Amino acid sequence: MTTQYDALLLLSFGGPEGPDDVIPFLENVTRGRGIPRERLEAVGEHYFLFGGVSPINQQCRDLKAAIEADFKEHSMDLPVYWGNRNWTPYLADTVRQMKEDGVRRAAAFVTSAYSGYSTSDQYVEDLARARAEVPDAPEIDKLPVYCRRAGFLAPFADATRTALAGAPQGTHLVFTAHSVPLAQPRRELYVAELEEAAATVADEAAPGTPWALVYQSRSGPPSQPWLEPDVCDHLETLHGAGVRSVVTVPIGFVSDHMEVKYDLDVEAAAKAGELGMQFVRVTTPGTDPRFAALARELVTEAQTSGERA
Incomplete structure (x- = not known):
């Protein structure tokens, strides 16, 4: 047809x-x-x-x-x-x-x-x-x-590879996406696709580099469970484990809009600064x-x- x-x-x-x-x-x-x-x-x-x-x-x-x-x-x-x-x-x-x-x-x-x-x-x-x-x-x-297409993932892989080239040894990759309520319909598929996309980019950009998928930009009441961990909480966890450098990949987004410019470039970057961690954020496909x-x-x-x- x-x-x-x-x-x-x-x-x-x-x-x-x-x-x-x-x-x-x-x-x-x-x-x-x-x-x-x-x-x-x-x-x-x-x-x-x-x-x-x-x-x-x-x-x-x-x-x-x-x-x-x-x-x-x-x-x-x-x-x-x-x-x-x-x-x-x-x-x-x-x-x-x-x-x-x-x-x-x-x-x-x-x-x-x-x-x-x-x-x-x-x-x-x-x-x-x-x-x-x-x-x-x-x-x-x-x-x-x-989310599985090269036109979306390849720009992330290239930007991640470039960021890691200037990063010190021991740098971790932190993939971020917009959090959603756990009760939201089809939340499981959303998470599965994010995990697959992050794994693809990590494997293409820097095989063997430690990475994690975390979340940002939650807006619901504290009593409502949302996808976790939050990116800032994850930075604290990494710092506690001795990690001193991260490259953050906003894999959940197609462009550098407000959730990227504020929640990552301002809030997450400030948290990394408080912890004494090097923080680099890669660009989105745009x-x-x-x-x-x-x-x-x-x-x-x-x-x-x-x-x-």
Whole structure:
């Protein structure tokens, strides 16, 4: 069975682009979860350290341009649209524009590489919700997860290899991903995919180097169990075992957005500094040409096989 697409939708999380956007954005993200206002204001301070601007929207603009360039180079004549779950350009507005432009069926490339509820299923729900807001909306198929694909993993392996080349002997690799509640649907598959991705990168970049998968960015109440250990707790454990140098690999993320820039570059780096540990954080795939090409590869395969999320 074949499926023909007439557009690609780049689908992402969204983020504030100025100080006045921060609290409304966080309200969008946490709507229906009963998060106290003081908690939103505390998280908002992370953004204010960066002028109230999340890096993610510009990263999506840059990735969109990289995908368009790859499409042009390989004669793939598909327009690329961009929509967000939690901030402008809102997904429903993008779907509305796609309909006005005559798009009938599109593939969605999500800036999340893994299976699981918050990393995959929730995007499918968001697509359904956005389409329901637009009469006669185009069909939109979420492309499959790509956590095993070379276009995602090879940039991590190269960046990790480079970081380790300048690190002292005895350096440990610390792979990080966004924590989720233990009760979240498909959490086990999410963890299994993360472990496989981390093992692949470690084996390609530095066979034999000690490594661990840890978590970051938890946001739930203390009474709710989430995936552990936290990256900062793990740094303390390593320090207690005599480790004095770490290379941190944000394997759970596709770009250097706020969870990377604050939770790792600020919080985790500060913890390492307190412990007297050398701390290096490798870059995410971002706009690496291999990652941009992954969108084209997935679209081509989906058009041939009809496979979708």
